[in-house]
Amino acid sequence: MSFQIPIGPQHPALKEPISLRMTVEGEVITGVDIRLGYNHRGLEKLAEDRNWTQNIYLVERICGICSHSHATCYVQGVEKLMELAPPKRGLYIRYLVSELERIHSHLLWLGVAGHEAGFDSFFMYVWRDREVVMDLLELITGNRVHYAINTLGGVRRDLDAGQIAKIRDGLVVLRKRSEYYFHIGANEPSFVARIAGVGYLSKEKAVALCAVGPTARASGWARDVRKEDPYAVYDEVDFDVATADSCDVLGRVVVRVKELLESYKICEQILDKLPPGDIAVKAPRKAKPGEVVSRYEAPRGENIHYIKSNGTDKPERLKVRAPTLGNYPATVEMLRKGFIADIPLIFAAIDPCICCAERSVTLIDAGSGEESVARMSDLRRRAIVRHENAPLKRNAVWPL
Amino acid sequence: MTDAELIEKLKSDLGDTVEEISNPARRRLFLKVAPQRLLAVTTRLRDAYGVVFLSTISGVDNGEMFEILYHFSTPETDYNIRTEIPKANPHIDSITPAIPGAVLYERELQDMFGIVVDGIPDARPLVLPDDWPAGNFPLRKDWKHERPQEVIPGGKS
Numbered sequence: 001m002s003f004q005i006p007i008g009p010q011h012p013a014l015k016e017p018i019s020l021r022m023t024v025e026g027e028v029i030t031g032v033d034i035r036l037g038y039n040h041r042g043l044e045k046l047a048e049d050r051n052w053t054q055n056i057y058l059v060e061r062i063c064g065i066c067s068h069s070h071a072t073c074y075v076q077g078v079e080k081l082m083e084l085a086p087p088k089r090g091l092y093i094r095y096l097v098s099e100l101e102r103i104h105s106h107l108l109w110l111g112v113a114g115h116e117a118g119f120d121s122f123f124m125y126v127w128r129d130r131e132v133v134m135d136l137l138e139l140i141t142g143n144r145v146h147y148a149i150n151t152l153g154g155v156r157r158d159l160d161a162g163q164i165a166k167i168r169d170g171l172v173v174l175r176k177r178s179e180y181y182f183h184i185g186a187n188e189p190s191f192v193a194r195i196a197g198v199g200y201l202s203k204e205k206a207v208a209l210c211a212v213g214p215t216a217r218a219s220g221w222a223r224d225v226r227k228e229d230p231y232a233v234y235d236e237v238d239f240d241v242a243t244a245d246s247c248d249v250l251g252r253v254v255v256r257v258k259e260l261l262e263s264y265k266i267c268e269q270i271l272d273k274l275p276p277g278d279i280a281v282k283a284p285r286k287a288k289p290g291e292v293v294s295r296y297e298a299p300r301g302e303n304i305h306y307i308k309s310n311g312t313d314k315p316e317r318l319k320v321r322a323p324t325l326g327n328y329p330a331t332v333e334m335l336r337k338g339f340i341a342d343i344p345l346i347f348a349a350i351d352p353c354i355c356c357a358e359r360s361v362t363l364i365d366a367g368s369g370e371e372s373v374a375r376m377s378d379l380r381r382r383a384i385v386r387h388e389n390a391p392l393k394r395n396a397v398w399p400l
Numbered sequence: 401m402t403d404a405e406l407i408e409k410l411k412s413d414l415g416d417t418v419e420e421i422s423n424p425a426r427r428r429l430f431l432k433v434a435p436q437r438l439l440a441v442t443t444r445l446r447d448a449y450g451v452v453f454l455s456t457i458s459g460v461d462n463g464e465m466f467e468i469l470y471h472f473s474t475p476e477t478d479y480n481i482r483t484e485i486p487k488a489n490p491h492i493d494s495i496t497p498a499i500p501g502a503v504l505y506e507r508e509l510q511d512m513f514g515i516v517v518d519g520i521p522d523a524r525p526l527v528l529p530d531d532w533p534a535g536n537f538p539l540r541k542d543w544k545h546e547r548p549q550e551v552i553p554g555g556k557s
Contacts, residue, residue, distance in 0.1 A: 037527035044512075045538055045545075080425070210454050210501030223453070228475045229427055293428055293471060293480060295455070304471060306458040321456035321505075329501050 002030060005340075009038040020347075024340060032335045034328055047318040052078055052152060052287060055315065059305075060146050062320060065108065068101045069298035070305075070320065071150045076231060077294030077307045078152055081287040090154030090279040095233045096167075096270045097140060097149055099263045103174065104133045105299035106256045106263075110181065113253055116344045117194045122184065129177045136170045139163055154280025164271055175264045182257045186250075195249040199334040199346040202247055211330040212323045213301020214259065218244045218251035225297040237269045249345055286313045298323050403429065403477055413448070417441055427477050435483045435492055442470070442481070443498045450474055454495075457505040459513045461541045466490055466513060470502075485515070494519040512539040 002025045009017040017038035023031035043062060047055050060071040072094060079086060086094075107130040114122030134144050141147035141157060149155050185191065201211070206219040216223055224241040226234045242258030244251035287309040296303045301323030310316040334346050401409075403423050410421060410431070418441065420432040433441045445451040455471040465484045472479040485492055494517045495502050506517045507526035514537035517523070525532065537543060 037525070037529060040527045042538060042545075207452050208500050210452075210499070223475070229473070229478070290424075292425075293478065295473070295478070302455060302473075304455045306456075306469065306471065308460060317458070317460045319456065319458035325504060326455070326501075328504060 001025070007343075009035070020343075022335070022340070022343070027339050027341070029335050029338050029340065029343075032332045034332060036328075044318055044320060047315060049314065051285070051313040052082075052283075052315070055318065056150055056152070057148065059318075059320065060148065060150075062322065064145055065105050066101060066298045066300065066303075067146050068097055068150070069296055069303050070322070071148075072098060073294050073296035073298075073303050073305045074307070074318075075150045075152060076296070077292045077305050078287065079283075080292045080294070081290050081307060081309050082152065082284055083288075084153045084281060084283055086154040086281060087278045088275045089158075089277045091232045092270050092274050093140075093155045093157075093159055093279060094150060096159075096267060097137065097147055097155075099266045099270070100133055100137050100140070101147075102299045103260055103263050103267075104130055104137065106260050107133065109256060109299075110185075110253065113195070113249070113345070114191075117191060119188075119191050119194075122181075122191070125177075126181065129174065132170050132173055136167055139166060151280055152283035154278070156280070158279050159274070164274070167267070168271060171264050171267055175261065178257060178260045178264070182254075182261070185253045185257055192250060195253060195345065196246070198249045198342050199252075199338065200248050201330055201334050205333050206247075206330060209329040209333060210326055211301075212326040213298070214252055214255045215301065215327050215330055217242060218255045219247045220245045223302075225295045225302050229295055231296065233270065236273065237266050239266050286311065300324055301326060401476060403427065406477060414441065414444065417444075428480065429477055430480045430482055432482045435485050438470075438481070438483050439493050439495055439498060442495045445472070445479065446498050451479055452499070454499050454502050454505070457502065457509055459509050459515065459539065461487075461513065461539065463487075463541070466515060468492060468509070468515070470495070490515040492517055494521075496521055511537075513537050514540065 002023050005022045005024055007020040007022065009019040019035040019038065021033040021035070022029050023033075043058065047058055050058060056071055056075060059074045060067045062070045107126055111123040111126035111130065114120070114126060137147060138144050140159065140163060141149045149157055201215070201219050203219045203221055205211075206216050206221050211219065211221070212223070220243055222241045222243045225231070226239070227241050239262045242255045242262060244254045246254075289309055289311045291306070291308040294305045294307065296305075303323055304321045306317070306319040307315055308317040331346070335343065338346060403426065407421050407423060407429065410418065410429075417437050418431050418433055420430075422430045424430065431441070442451075451472045451474055453473055455473055458469045458471065460467040460469070462484075464487055466487055468483050468485065470481040470483075472481065483492070490513070492515055494506055496506070496519070503520065503522055504526060506520050507522065507524070509515050510517055510520070510523065511525050511528045514535075528538075538545070
């Protein structure tokens with residue numbers, strides 16, 4: 001008999017409003033349904049009522065972790081529409097912040113993965129070190145979350161020699177710590193045993209379901225917008241695309257830690273090559289009619305904005321696709337045939353509590369597909385009846 | 401293969417199934433196809449050119465017509481397939497037989513523009529709530545948001 005377990009949209013253990021409905025048979029998940037839209041804010045419609053500059057601050061608020069990704073993706077598209085060429089120094093500072101944001105996001109994820117795997121000391125160490133990069137971001141931009149450093153035609157704040165020296169010192173600490181975490185993440189036996197083989201996603205499925213970012217790269221599909229469509233400074237810096245072939249949560253940990261090490265490399269090259277000069281040029285108020293597709297490699301994967309202008313100071317259409325939406329079909333695939341206990345790990349950022357889910361569950365009749373709501377007492381009664389009729393030996397010995 | 405070489409190859413290969421191919425920037429190809437040929441072109445591109453990755457689907461309300469853009473990318477270049485359907489009869493074929501990962505974007509298109517995607521495996525609303533009034537499609541240009549009057553359950557005390 002299969003049960004359906006609803007998790008969310010409002011749930012004490014979920015950080016974000018998303019509704020998951022798991023159809024389970026015993027401990028094994030046989031079907032997953034994801035329902036979205038509980039936090040839909042109508043940003044695309046709102047963007048049509050605001051001018052080009054106001055929209056920078058609007059799109060920055062799409063996400064609280066990769067806020068710079070959306071703002072940069074939007075700004076680099078609008079600059080193409082306006083035919084602006086931002087000065088080199090401005091671009092270098094913009095993409096330095098991009099890489100620092102990737103570092104903070106991957107460290108955050110790594111901590112959450114440790115926490116979900118029951119390795120809480122790992123989580124606390126990682127988040128302590130994440131403060132180093134958060135402080136660097138605050139030093140550069142003045143903010144910890146919404147950096148607001150982008151403007152049309154460049155960036156809003158310059159770097160001085162003292163700040164550059166502090167960033168270099170911070171990167172030395174972070175690299176040393178990340179190498180240690182790489183060693184732990186790939187070698188600590190209990191941690192590896194918990195995450196290896198969990199949430200399997202084959203390369204064929206990753207391709208068919210259009211997975212993006214580290215999820216796709218951990219399934220052996222080396223797609224990275226920075227490498228294949230190098231925007232701004234990425235054709236001037238040397239880095240590798242991190243991949244793994246294990247197709248599971250272990251692979252996703254390895255890919256992210258490798259990406260951390262690549263990001264340190266990119267940051268140091270940006271600081272070495274930082275050219276002198278202006279940081280921004282003045283942007284016009286209006287953009288010529290046209291359209292542009294802007295792609296950006298956010299920490300979670302490919303971020304794409306389609307911007308269409310009609311000659312006024314407001315966009316005709318702004319379409320935003322955040323990387324997480326692209327990964328939902330793949331997540332459904334990963335959860336299928338998994339265990340209930342693996343849901344938090346696979347969902348990683350979400351921490352659902354199954355046992356206190358709800359007092360009543362929805363049952364689906366496997367034959368007719370009919371749904372019925374049963375009370376806990378009914379379930380208990382059914383279980384006792386089933387147990388009494390079960391062909392089990394009453395005095396069976398537990399095989400130890 | 402550069403973009404120009406690829407355009408030549410596409411022109412000779414796809415013939416008149418593609419109405420227009422433009423290349424406004426490096427790595428950006430825009431192909432215009434008729435809506436009834438969309439699935440055939442997508443399948444051909446997938447099998448012969450390795451175009452398997454769909455980034456997203458954008459809908460645009462152009463007054464009388466809806467413009468739909470399918471943003472694909474490969475390691476070599478980006479393909480943006482553009483098609484237009486009339487607003488009076490907004491029907492488009494699903495591309496999920498060729499690209500299974502397109503289903504969420506097609507559901508979003510149905511919600512936001514009221515475009516009917518024929519043959520979609522899962523036609524439920526994606527982002528709009530269950531009690532959303534029928535016939536309201538927020539991203540159409542003629543749709544204006546009117547805040548519903550707040551009603552306190554049980555009335556004012």
